[in-house]
Amino acid sequence: MTHTLTIASRELRSLFVSPVAYVVLTLWSVIAGTFFLASLIGFQERLIQLQQYQMFQQIELMNLNDELIEPFIGSMWVILLFLLPAVTMGLVSSEKANGTDELLLTSPISIWDIVLGKFLAGAGFVTVMTAIVAFFPAILFVYGEPELGKTISGVLCLLFVSITYVAVGIFASSVTRSQLIAFVFTLVLLVMLGMMLPFIIDISMAGSGLGRESGIAQTVRWMSTGSHVDRMLKGLVDTADLAYFVISSAVFLLLSKTVIESARWR
Amino acid sequence: MSNGSSTQKQGNSPAIEVVGLAKRYGDFEAVRGLDFEVKPGEVVGFLGPNGAGKTTTMRMLTGFIPATDGEARIAGHDIFSDATNARRAIGYLPETPPLYPEMTPTSYVDFVARLKGVPRRSRKEAVERALGRCGLLDVRGREIRQLSKGYRQRVGLAQAIVHEPKVLVLDEPTVGLDPIQIREIRLLIQDLAATGGQTVLLSTHILAEVDAICQRVILLDRGRKVLDQSLTELTGGGVSLEEVFTRVMTRDEATEPGAEGEAA
Numbered sequence: 001m002t003h004t005l006t007i008a009s010r011e012l013r014s015l016f017v018s019p020v021a022y023v024v025l026t027l028w029s030v031i032a033g034t035f036f037l038a039s040l041i042g043f044q045e046r047l048i049q050l051q052q053y054q055m056f057q058q059i060e061l062m063n064l065n066d067e068l069i070e071p072f073i074g075s076m077w078v079i080l081l082f083l084l085p086a087v088t089m090g091l092v093s094s095e096k097a098n099g100t101d102e103l104l105l106t107s108p109i110s111i112w113d114i115v116l117g118k119f120l121a122g123a124g125f126v127t128v129m130t131a132i133v134a135f136f137p138a139i140l141f142v143y144g145e146p147e148l149g150k151t152i153s154g155v156l157c158l159l160f161v162s163i164t165y166v167a168v169g170i171f172a173s174s175v176t177r178s179q180l181i182a183f184v185f186t187l188v189l190l191v192m193l194g195m196m197l198p199f200i201i202d203i204s205m206a207g208s209g210l211g212r213e214s215g216i217a218q219t220v221r222w223m224s225t226g227s228h229v230d231r232m233l234k235g236l237v238d239t240a241d242l243a244y245f246v247i248s249s250a251v252f253l254l255l256s257k258t259v260i261e262s263a264r265w266r
Numbered sequence: 267m268s269n270g271s272s273t274q275k276q277g278n279s280p281a282i283e284v285v286g287l288a289k290r291y292g293d294f295e296a297v298r299g300l301d302f303e304v305k306p307g308e309v310v311g312f313l314g315p316n317g318a319g320k321t322t323t324m325r326m327l328t329g330f331i332p333a334t335d336g337e338a339r340i341a342g343h344d345i346f347s348d349a350t351n352a353r354r355a356i357g358y359l360p361e362t363p364p365l366y367p368e369m370t371p372t373s374y375v376d377f378v379a380r381l382k383g384v385p386r387r388s389r390k391e392a393v394e395r396a397l398g399r400c401g402l403l404d405v406r407g408r409e410i411r412q413l414s415k416g417y418r419q420r421v422g423l424a425q426a427i428v429h430e431p432k433v434l435v436l437d438e439p440t441v442g443l444d445p446i447q448i449r450e451i452r453l454l455i456q457d458l459a460a461t462g463g464q465t466v467l468l469s470t471h472i473l474a475e476v477d478a479i480c481q482r483v484i485l486l487d488r489g490r491k492v493l494d495q496s497l498t499e500l501t502g503g504g505v506s507l508e509e510v511f512t513r514v515m516t517r518d519e520a521t522e523p524g525a526e527g528e529a530a
Contacts, residue, residue, distance in 0.1 A: 006380040010366075017368050103364035103425070106328040107381040108353040264331050 003109040007117025011091070012124050021125070024086050029132050031079050036136040039072050064146040065154075069137045070233045073154045076133050077229055080162060081194050085186035087125055088169025089179045091118045092260065096177035105264065115170065115257045119249075122166035130159040150235035157232035160245040161225055165190055167252035174256045193248075197224035223248075279342045281306045281433050281465035282327065286336035289322050289489075296322040297489045300336070304467060304482075306432070309459045311480035312469035313511070318486040320469040321361060324437050327467075328358040341432045354383060357431035357464075361438050363422025367411035371402045371421045374410060375428050382429035392428050400424040400454060416447035423451070427458060434458065436468040440475060452479050473507045483507075485514060 015021050046067075050059050095101040104114055134155045140146050172186040173179075192200075201220040221227065225248075228241040282304040289297040297319040304310050312320045326333045327340065329349055338345045343352035366374060375393045384392050397406055400420040405413055410421060419439065426434055439455065440448040456479050459466050470476060476483055476497070483500060485493035493514050500510050 003381065006377065010369075010377050013373075014366060014368055098364065098366065099360060099362040100364040100366060102325075102330055102358075102360045103378065104381070106330050106353060106356070106358050107378075108350040108383055109381055 003113035004117045004120065007104075007109075007114055008120035008124070011118055011121035015087070015121060015125055018090075020086055020090070024083050025129070025132070028079070028083055028129055032076060032133050032136060035075050035079075036072055039068050043068050064140055064144050065150045065235070068140070069146060069151055069154055072136065073133065073158050074229070074233055077158060077161060077194075080129075080158070080165065081190045082187065084126070084162065084165050085169060085172075085183045085190065088122055088166055088186055089173055089182040091122060091170050092174040092256070093177050093179050093182045097179070111257050111261050114260065115253055118170050119167060119253060122170065123163045126162035126166055127159065130155060130162060133158060147235070153235045153237050154233050156237075157229055160232075160242070161229055164225070164245045164249050164252075167249040167256075168193065171252040171256045171259070174259045193223070194225045197221070198226060280304060280339075281308070281341055282467060283339040284323075284327070284336070285338070287323065287326060287333050287338055288335040289319070289326060289331070290334045295489050297326070297333075300486075300489075300491055302484055302491060302494055304433075304465055306465050307459070307463050308482060309455070309466040309468070309480050310482045310484060311476035312467060312486065313471065313473070313476055313483055314469075314486035315471060315515070317488075319489040320486055321437055322489075323486070324358075324435050324467070324469060328356055328435055329353050330360075354429070355432045357426035357429065357434045359422045359426045359434075359436045359439055361441070363418055364425070365410050365418060365421060367409065369410055370407050371397060371410060371413075371424065372406045374421060375424050378425045379428045382431075384429050392430070396424040396428040399427065399458070401450070416443050416450065419443060419447070419451060420454070423454060427462070427464070430462070430464075432465060434464050434466045434468075436466065438469055438471075440470065440472070448475075455479055473511055477501075477507050485511070487515060 043062075043064075047059065047062065050056075050062070095104060105111075137146065137151050137155070141148075141151075168189050169182075169186045172189055173182040175185065176182050198221050201217050222244070225244075228244045231238060232241055280303040282302075284300055284302050287297060287300040288295070300319075300323060312323070314320055322331070325331045327338055327345065329345055329352065332346075340352040341355040343355060345352045366377075369377070372393065375396055376389065379389050379392055379396075397403055400423050402417070402420055402424055405417055410418060413421065423436075423439065426436070434455075436455065440451050443451065452475065455466060455468065458464050459479075468480070480497060482496045483493065484491060493510075497507075501507055
């Protein structure tokens with residue numbers, strides 16, 4: 001446990017002195033700010049429009065959560081798919097490139113210490129990223145009355161999904177010594193996991209005799225992050241969705257540990 | 267320092283004990299049936315041409331790669347069944363020092379001290395001592411990436427000695443350094459062995475280096491031990507180490523059929 005924290009704190013310090021971290025955090029903040037402003041303006045325009053047409057019933061139905069916060073966090077999740085690989089790409093691969101894996105693997109620590117330490121550091125970094133996003137809905141509480149529970153559920157959703165993706169990134173980073181390959185591999189995995197899986201399964205199932213609601217189709221759809229994120233963004237915190245985040249993190253961490261361990265046997 | 271844990275047969279058991287150690291990569295035998303022992307406090311030079319299996323052997327001893335066959339004990343701890351204790355007893359400087367360029371020597375050596383399990387009370391002191399012994403106090407606050415190669419090598423050494431290991435394994439500690447730096451590193455290693463009482467196993471392909479710091483030579487060629495003798499015995503008859511080396515290597519090549527390709 002102490003070793004896990006040792007690895008994590010070193011990694012976190014290195015992350016925050018690396019230029020990549022600042023490029024990512026800057027881009028992330030700028031994009032978050034732009035998206036938030038855009039959705040705010042959109043919200044206002046729609047409101048004005050509805051008032052002009054005197055559609056008071058629709059105005060009644062409009063609320064900050066469904067029409068501003070939810071799509072905002074949802075789009076930040078999509079941005080995450082493309083930015084997170086830059087954060088996690090070096091987590092394990094740079095150890096190999098530096099030769100520091102030789103230090104870690106000859107120290108009296110376990111491979112789990114290494115993997116979990118990296119995971120913790122990555123989780124710490126994405127917590128900062130989530131906090132940046134959370135700042136914007138927080139402004140709305142000053143000027144309006146969004147639902148607190150729903151907002152928190154949305155922010156937590158982003159946090160959980162980010163942490164899960166860190167585990168994916170660690171796995172992709174552990175299979176190579178090149179940060180570029182790790183970046184591309186993570187990106188492919190995240191896009192698959194995040195968005196492509198349901199489409200792929202629908203297309204392939206259409207041709208087979210199994211149909212869209214067969215066991216395989218449902219399993220694959222469960223494996224995709226999309227549906228879990230959608231539910232949680234709407235404020236539905238379900239243990240099944242939380243279990244999804246825990247299970248997929250655990251699976252990818254276990255894979256990383258196996259990859260690091262098996263590399264020594266070659 | 268190491269009084270508590272060293273109650274077990276420190277005196278009579280060898281610091282490094284290797285029996286039938288072998289490493290195969292597919293069909294290629296990098297190390298075959300290696301046996302040797304190193305007594306506590308001895309400085310042993312691991313000599314041999316490139317590709318002789320020096321690095322592979324050191325990597326097996328330090329636990330970086332598992333051996334295909336055979337066994338090895340470090341200060342009485344088996345490297346497989348008692349890996350944690352064996353690793354604790356070893357200080358290892360790989361061929362390329364395992365450094366994080368963005369860290370300072372102080373924070374880096376402190377990180378390694380934590381990894382090696384140096385207790386918190388004595389950690390600061392241990393880090394100071396390691397930095398001091400390796401002559402790093404002047405550059406302790408600079409980023410490692412800004413340091414010269416000689417200094418980086420010193421940081422690598424400081425990392426290896428911070429937990430006061432019984433056994434030091436140094437893989438080509440002077441490779442790529444200029445003559446002055448080489449001299450400094452050699453003096454440092456001699457000093458470590460003399461005052462720290464540490465057992466040192468160092469690999470090199472520079473004969474003069476062995477002459478300068480080692481008490482004993484183990485010569486490897488194509489994964490096998492071809493010579494294991496103390497330096498005084500070897501060069502006692504007025505023969506230089508180079509002559510001995512060349513003689514052994516050519517004799518070895520003559521007895522090895524099908525090795526013509528490697529002779530170049």
